[in-house]
Amino acid sequence: MDEATRRISLETSRHRITGHVRLPPDGYRSRLSDYLNSQERLFLPLTDVVITRLDGAGTEERHSFVAVSTRHVVMAIPLDEVD
Numbered sequence: 001m002d003e004a005t006r007r008i009s010l011e012t013s014r015h016r017i018t019g020h021v022r023l024p025p026d027g028y029r030s031r032l033s034d035y036l037n038s039q040e041r042l043f044l045p046l047t048d049v050v051i052t053r054l055d056g057a058g059t060e061e062r063h064s065f066v067a068v069s070t071r072h073v074v075m076a077i078p079l080d081e082v083d
Contacts, residue, residue, distance in 0.1 A: 007079040008032060010044070012072045014054055018079070019046030019066065032078050036070055043067040 004025040010017045021044060024030045035041065046068060051061040 004030075006032065008046075009077045009079055010046075010068060010073050011054065011075040012068070013074060016052045016054060017046065017049060017066065017068060019049035021046055032076055036073060036076060041070055044070055044073065 003022040005020050005022055008019065008021050021032070021035070023032065023035055036044065044067070046066050047064060049063045049066040051063070051066070
């Protein structure tokens, strides 16, 4: 199955996490909301990740891979969505 890489920004109660996620290019579960609402997905795998604290404390962290628990996602925004 072909996949499309999308740049997204997530917020948890404490962090803003920006990175790339792989989604199907068309059809079933091709939207970020479909992926997050899927009952069988417990974690959202992200690559090329930047993590910042919402309270502004600390420094920005960069990681090549992070798995974020979907139950901790408060807000998710696709950053490269085409109208």
